[in-house]
Amino acid sequence: MTKFIAAAVQMDSQDDKMANLAAAERYIREAAARGARLVVLPESMNYIGRDMAQEAEAIPGGPTFQRLSGLARELDLWLEAGSIYESNPEDPARPFNTTFLICPDGTLAAKYAKLHPFDVVLPNGVTSRESDRVCPGKKLTVAETDLGKVGLGICYDIRFGEMFRIMALEGAKLFAVPANFTVNTGKDHWEVLLRARAIENECYVIAPNQMGKKPRFTAYGNSLMVDPWGTVIARASDKPGVITAEIDLDYVTKVRQSTFTLDNRRPDVYQLRKL
C-alpha cells in the first residue's frame, strides 16, 4: 500500500494505568474511525509515575500488550503502541523503556527498547538520570510491514542522527518516534530535530508526544507529523487528542530522486564506524 492515513495520539498519561489505557483506547478508536491504517501512541503511554519497575510488563503477553493487541485485531490496523516499561529479568529494578508494533492480526511485529536514556543536566534546572531507573536497549529495529519499513526510536533518541541514518539505509521510509519530550527542551529543539531527521533521511516522521505536568518535568505536547521534505503535515493542539495525515510512499521516492541525500553520501571518505 503506497498511500494510507496515519495517526499520532497526544496523551497526558499519569500514574493511573487503567485510566491511561481507557484514554488510549478512545483515541485509537477515533483514529480508526478517521481511516487510520497506522496509529502511533506516545512514550510511557500506560504509566508515568515514580515506580517503573513495579509497573513493568511482558511484551508480548502482558496485560497492556493483550489489550492493545485485541484492539489492533478488532480495528484491523497497525498499532505502534508508544512505549511501556518492559520487565527485565536480568535487572528487575531497571525495566526497559520499550516501544512495540502490533500487526492487524494482533501479533507482535517488532519491539525496540530505547537505546539512549535521558541522562542530562539542563541549564534550566531539569536533571534527569533515566539510566538509574531504566535499562538501555542494545539494538536498532526497522520493522517490516505492508505499509513499508518503519524505523523505531523513542524521544531522546531523536538527538542521535546516526541511528536514524542507519535505519534509513536499512530501508526505513517512515520513522515512528513516541516521546515524552520536556517543555524546556521542546520549545527550542523538538520541531527542529524532527524536521532535520525527516529532511536528512528523506523519510516521514510520526512523533506523538506527551503533554502536561509529570513527576519530573512538564511535557511539551506539540505532537507532529513531518513529510520527507521537512514540511509539518499535522500538528496537535494544546489538548490530548488525535492528529492524522496522509502518508504517500511515492512521495518519499520523489523527494529521494530530487535531493539524493542518501545516494550522494561519500562512504569512500566517511562512514559510521565503532570507535
Ligand SMILES: NC(=O)CC(=O)C(=O)O
Ligand atoms: N524526555 C526525553 O527522553 C528527551 C527530551 O526531553 C529531550 O531530549 O529533550
